[in-house]
Amino acid sequence: MSDNIIIKGVNKSYGKKQVLFDIDLTIEKGMFGLLGRNGAGKTTLMKTLAALHKKNSGEITVCGVPIENAAEIRAMTGYLPQEFSMYPSMRTDEVLCYLGTLSGIPSRECKKRVTSLLRRVDLIEHRHKKIKELSGGMKRRLGIAQAILHDPKVLIVDEPTAGLDPEERIRFRNLMCELAEDRIVLLSTHIVGDIEATCEQIAIMDSGKILWRGTVSELLKEAEGHIYTVNVAKRFLPQIKKEYIVTGMLAQNEYITVRIVSDAEPDLPNPVQTAPDLEGAYMYCLRSRGCDVCGGDE
Amino acid sequence: MLFLKECKKVIFSLTFWIYCLIVVLDFTSQYYPDCRKAASPPYDGYKLSEDHGRIMEGAVKSLAEGYLANRYICYPLGFYKAVKLNEKERGQIEECLEELTGLSAAEISALDESAEKYGVYDGLHEYTGYTIESIPLSDTLTYERFTELMGKVDDTLGGGSDFKPDDLVFHFSKETLTKEEALKEYADFTDKDRITGALARLFSDYAGITLGILPVFVAAALTAADRKRRMTELVYSRRISSFRLIFTRFAALTVTMFVPVLLTMAAALIQAVRIYGGSNISYAAMFTVPSFWLIPNIMEAAAAGMLLTELISGGAAILVQFVLWFIPLLKDSGMLWGNISRFTLICRHNSLFYREQFITHMGAFVFSRIFYILISLILVLLTVLVYELKRGGRFNGVRLFGESGILRRKA
Numbered sequence: 001m002s003d004n005i006i007i008k009g010v011n012k013s014y015g016k017k018q019v020l021f022d023i024d025l026t027i028e029k030g031m032f033g034l035l036g037r038n039g040a041g042k043t044t045l046m047k048t049l050a051a052l053h054k055k056n057s058g059e060i061t062v063c064g065v066p067i068e069n070a071a072e073i074r075a076m077t078g079y080l081p082q083e084f085s086m087y088p089s090m091r092t093d094e095v096l097c098y099l100g101t102l103s104g105i106p107s108r109e110c111k112k113r114v115t116s117l118l119r120r121v122d123l124i125e126h127r128h129k130k131i132k133e134l135s136g137g138m139k140r141r142l143g144i145a146q147a148i149l150h151d152p153k154v155l156i157v158d159e160p161t162a163g164l165d166p167e168e169r170i171r172f173r174n175l176m177c178e179l180a181e182d183r184i185v186l187l188s189t190h191i192v193g194d195i196e197a198t199c200e201q202i203a204i205m206d207s208g209k210i211l212w213r214g215t216v217s218e219l220l221k222e223a224e225g226h227i228y229t230v231n232v233a234k235r236f237l238p239q240i241k242k243e244y245i246v247t248g249m250l251a252q253n254e255y256i257t258v259r260i261v262s263d264a265e266p267d268l269p270n271p272v273q274t275a276p277d278l279e280g281a282y283m284y285c286l287r288s289r290g291c292d293v294c295g296g297d298e
Numbered sequence: 299m300l301f302l303k304e305c306k307k308v309i310f311s312l313t314f315w316i317y318c319l320i321v322v323l324d325f326t327s328q329y330y331p332d333c334r335k336a337a338s339p340p341y342d343g344y345k346l347s348e349d350h351g352r353i354m355e356g357a358v359k360s361l362a363e364g365y366l367a368n369r370y371i372c373y374p375l376g377f378y379k380a381v382k383l384n385e386k387e388r389g390q391i392e393e394c395l396e397e398l399t400g401l402s403a404a405e406i407s408a409l410d411e412s413a414e415k416y417g418v419y420d421g422l423h424e425y426t427g428y429t430i431e432s433i434p435l436s437d438t439l440t441y442e443r444f445t446e447l448m449g450k451v452d453d454t455l456g457g458g459s460d461f462k463p464d465d466l467v468f469h470f471s472k473e474t475l476t477k478e479e480a481l482k483e484y485a486d487f488t489d490k491d492r493i494t495g496a497l498a499r500l501f502s503d504y505a506g507i508t509l510g511i512l513p514v515f516v517a518a519a520l521t522a523a524d525r526k527r528r529m530t531e532l533v534y535s536r537r538i539s540s541f542r543l544i545f546t547r548f549a550a551l552t553v554t555m556f557v558p559v560l561l562t563m564a565a566a567l568i569q570a571v572r573i574y575g576g577s578n579i580s581y582a583a584m585f586t587v588p589s590f591w592l593i594p595n596i597m598e599a600a601a602a603g604m605l606l607t608e609l610i611s612g613g614a615a616i617l618v619q620f621v622l623w624f625i626p627l628l629k630d631s632g633m634l635w636g637n638i639s640r641f642t643l644i645c646r647h648n649s650l651f652y653r654e655q656f657i658t659h660m661g662a663f664v665f666s667r668i669f670y671i672l673i674s675l676i677l678v679l680l681t682v683l684v685y686e687l688k689r690g691g692r693f694n695g696v697r698l699f700g701e702s703g704i705l706r707r708k709a
Contacts, residue, residue, distance in 0.1 A: 050535050053691035070690060071539065079535040085528040089310060101300045102536035102543070146532060 002064045003029045005049065005154065005184060010058030012044055012208075019044050021208045023058065031180040033199030034188040035282060041208040042188040043082055046158045049186065050079040063153050063184075075104075078147035082158040085139070088132035092123060095131060096146055103150035110149075117145040121175065137168030141175070148179060155185045161194050173197045196278040204285055211289050216278060222288075223261075223281035228271040231257050240268070245293055247280045261287060300542075304520075304550035313519035317512050318558045321505070325562040328504040333497060333566070333650075336573050339484035340475060340651045347471045350441045356470030357448060357461060358398045359433050365391050366410055366428040369418070374458035380423050381455050390454050394447045400436035409433070464639070483651040492580035494570050496650040498587035501566050503648045505559060505588065509595040510644045513555050514619040517603030520551060540686040544604070548678045551600045556593060563588050591645060594670035598643060599623075601677035608684045610696045640665040 005027040012020035019041050036042050047053040049060065051070040060067035067073055086095045093114050100110035118124045121141040126134065134142065140160060147155055157176065161169045177198050179185055189195060195202055195216070202219065204212040212219065227247075232240065234256050240246065244266060248259035261283045265271055276284070287293045308314050364370040368388060370381040383391065395406050413428040445463040452462045460469040475483065487496050524530045533543075567584040602619050623644070638645045638659040645663060647656050656663070687693035 047531075047691065051690065052531060052534055071537065074535055075537040077535065079531065081531040083528060084532055086532070087307070087523065087527050087529060098303050099532060099536060101303055102533060102538045104537045107299065143532075150537065 002061075003153070003184065004063070005186070006059070006061045007045075007049075008059040010045075010048065010060060011056045012041075012048060012053065013056050019208045020048070020055070023210055025203055025210060025213065027184055027186060028201065029180075029182075029184050030201065031177060031185050031187060031199045033195035033202040034186065034205060035192065035195050035202055036188075036190060036205035038190055040190075040205040042190075042205055043158055044208075045205070046079075046156050046186070046188050049154075050074075050077055050156050052079070075150070076153045078150065078152035078155045080143045080147040080155075080157040080160055082162070084143060086131045086142070088130065090131055091127070092129055092131065092134065092142060093118065093127040096142070096149060099146045100149050105150060113149060114145075117149060121145045122171070137164050137172075140164060140168070140172060144172070144175060144179075153183050155179060155183055156188075157185065158188045159190070160187065161189065161191060169194070170197075192279045192282050204282065206286060206289075206291050211291070212285050219281045219285060220276050220278065223276035223284040225273060226261055226263060226284050227259065227274050227276040227280040228262055228266055228268075229257055229259050229274050230266065230268045230271045231255055232268060245283050245287060247277075247283055263288070300538075300546050301550055304547050305554050307523070308516065308520055308550055308554040311516070311519055311523070313516050314554065317516050317555065320512055321508060321558045321562060324504060324508045325565065329501050329562075329566060330569065332500065333569060333573070337484075337487060337496075337650050339480040340649075341477065341480045343475045343480060343483065343649075343651060344472045345475055345479065345652070346467055346655065347473050348467055349471060350444075351435075352473075353466050353470045354398075354435055354439065354441065354444050355433075357444075357466055358395070358435060359430055360460060360470070361391070361398070361451060362395060362406065362409060362433050363413070363428045363430055365395060365406070366413060366430075367418075367425055369423070369425050369427070370455050370459055372455050372458040374456055378420075379456075379458070380420055380425075381459075382423075383454070387454050391451060394451055398436060398439060398444065398447055399434055400438075401434065483653070486653040487650055488578070491653055492578065492583065493574050494567065494579045494581070494583040495587065496653065497566060497570055498563075498583050498585075499591075499647045499656060500650055501563065501584075502588045502591035503646050505562070505592055506595055506644050506646070509555075509559065509592050510599060511619060511623040513551070513596045513599035514603035514616055516555055517551050517600040518607045518616060520547060521604045521607040534689045540689060541682050544682045544685055545678060548597075548600060548604060548681075551604075552593070552597050555596050555600065556589075559588070559592055559596075560585070590667055594667045594674070595643065597674035598670045598677070601674035601681070605677045605681040605684065608681050608688065608695065610698060614698055638663045638666065641669065642666050643670060 005025075007023050007025040007027075010020055010023040011018065023045060034042050034045070044053060048055050048067070049062065051067060051073040055067070062073055063076060065072045065076070087098075090098065096114040096117065097107075097110055100114065101107070105113065115124070115127075118127050121144055123138060123141055123145070126138060131139070131142075144157070144160070147157070155176075160176070161172055164172060173194060176185055176187060180198075187194065187199060200215050202214070202216060203210050204219075230240075233254060234251065237249070237256060237258065240258055240260065245261040246258055247261060250257040259274070259280065260266060261280050265273075283293055365388070368382055370383075372379045372381050392403055392406060395401070396403060399406065409430055410428070413430045416427050416429070418425050418427040445466065448461045448466060449463050452459045455461070460466075487493065491499075524533050563585055567581065570579055570584065599619055602622070603616075606614055606618050638647075638656075640662045642662070643666070645666060684693065684695075688695060
């Protein structure tokens with residue numbers, strides 16, 4: 001049985017509105033990042049891969065199993081949705097045991113796994129707490145625990161770090177990297193930092209299409225020569241935002257150092273070409289493929 | 299074990315405890331006071347004779363009185379209505395009366411002169427009522443033809459009248475019990491029913507009404523819990539089959555909701571032992587009769603609650619089950635015993651006596667209980683189907699209200 005997800009020519013519509021257009025993607029074992037703006041179609045693709053949405057056309061196989069075989073797909077897939085909660089009055093370990101039972105794990109085995117998983121996601125001290133007493137970060141970690149409870153071959157996580165504080169975010173990213181050692185972890189996010197910290201293989205989605213597919217270093221290479229920094233007086237900032245894509249700013253007294261994305265050398269005083277970061281490379285990728293990218297001016 | 303976990307979910311829900319409270323309140327306010335004292339022979343009771351001559355005579359007399367007054371008291375959907383017919387409809391009733399009595403139209407109209415007249419005010423209308431001493435029946439009239447004509451009359455009146463063929467026996471064959479008959483009823487109560495058999499019927503009569511609607515609230519709450527707690531996708535993405543999950547939830551609902559009923563049965567038994575003594579009663583009857591009587595009610599309401607909650611968002615499940623429960627209840631509100639048909643959801647026998655009447659309908663009673671068990675299983679299977687469609691993203695449920703609701707208000 002193959003250890004990959006193969007997506008060929010997948011289309012998906014909600015009524016008359018098409019949200020996925022001819023998606024072609026092969027995802028191998030390890031971390032895979034799906035980056036895109038809100039509304040790009042990431043969640044729809046994630047749900048389709050978790051057999052929660054039906055595609056209109058195309059083919060998907062998960063570890064050799066066609067997506068139409070929902071029961072088998074569910075048995076080998078762990079899914080952490082973007083928005084979720086759990087029964088607020090249940091205890092942390094209790095809710096995991098309940099979901100474990102739904103995954104067909106025998107009771108005794110389930111208890112062992114729950115204890116081990118709670119330890120792994122650093123929630124063992126909170127196992128007797130009710131769900132409603134957990135913080136947002138704790139709930140997210142519990143979400144990951146439920147997704148890997150049945151030891152799935154594929155883990156699908158949708159916007160897992162949204163709303164987490166920096167410490168929780170780092171902890172979460174590390175956890176996912178660990179999990180990716182022996183399975184496919186598909187991470188969908190609009191936060192470039194999450195991808196930068198965890199993924200080597202990525203795809204960029206926009207308006208229901210795959211815009212780009214490759215490694216992080218390939219994406220960075222593609223943006224080389226298109227990222228500049230300029231040091232300008234603060235009063236010029238609104239004008240710069242109108243004309244360029246601004247990916248970073250650092251204020252120093254009257255001046256401000258602005259990091260911008262530009263196809264050609266910007267018509268600004270003393271622009272300095274700099275090595276691209278992933279955020280800049282991502283913005284360049286969107287812009288160079290004709291996407292309407294906001295320059296930072298709201 | 300999933301079943302126990304689902305039971306726990308039900309038990310820890312607020313709706314379940316409200317359900318328990320109402321079950322107990324219903325028991326303490328209805329059955330318990332009725333049975334606080336030892337029963338005595340029903341000297342003021344009545345029986346249904348099923349004498350065709352008596353039924354035809356009573357019904358035709360009542361119809362003629364209504365015809366003369368042109369007012370017919372009906373209960374369509376259980377609500378009072380004094381029906382007044384137009385000329386054409388009145389002519390149809392007249393034709394029926396001609397065939398029923400063998401009298402001509404002129405002779406029927408002439409009954410006006412010999413009838414006793416009295417003023418009637420029902421709060422809405424004021425009219426003259428008529429009491430006819432007697433009216434002949436046609437020599438050629440058979441009971442079959444009589445019921446056919448009564449069916450026509452009921453249709454002309456818009457339904458819900460005393461002339462509905464199924465209700466003729468109840469409305470027109472009542473006879474007061476003789477002393478001997480009352481004593482026989484009492485003997486049946488003590489000897490054949492061994493007291494608790496009769497008490498169990500009365501218990502089931504009261505509890506059946508509550509259990510025709512209450513379980514739908516608990517079922518709807520459990521079914522909507524995943525959606526309300528934003529847990530749906532976590533559950534949908536598990537390995538378990540929709541069939542196993544939904545049937546386990548249904549079983550958990552049925553069992554947990556039966557437990558408080560079982561406890562009230564035990565309380566009823568303790569009360570019976572205290573009043574009648576332990577040696578004269580049947581202990582088993584207090585459990586077997588209500589169980590067979592009430593479990594189908596719980597199952598049907600729970601299954602309907604599950605299906606409608608999966609199918610339609612919002613409180614539609616409660617609304618639909620309320621209609622299913624309320625209309626037949628009101629329709630048959632006058633018939634508290636001896637009126638169990640094969641499709642009756644809420645079987646009534648609001649008496650400790652008239653065992654024979656109940657036994658007469660035993661076939662229909664058993665049929666109705668099995669019928670509703672099967673109906674509930676079919677409803678659960680449909681729930682599985684809807685759940686599976688929603689789980690695979692092929693159906694999102696019907697919304698009645700809100701932006702995408704089918705009943706949304708247009709701007």
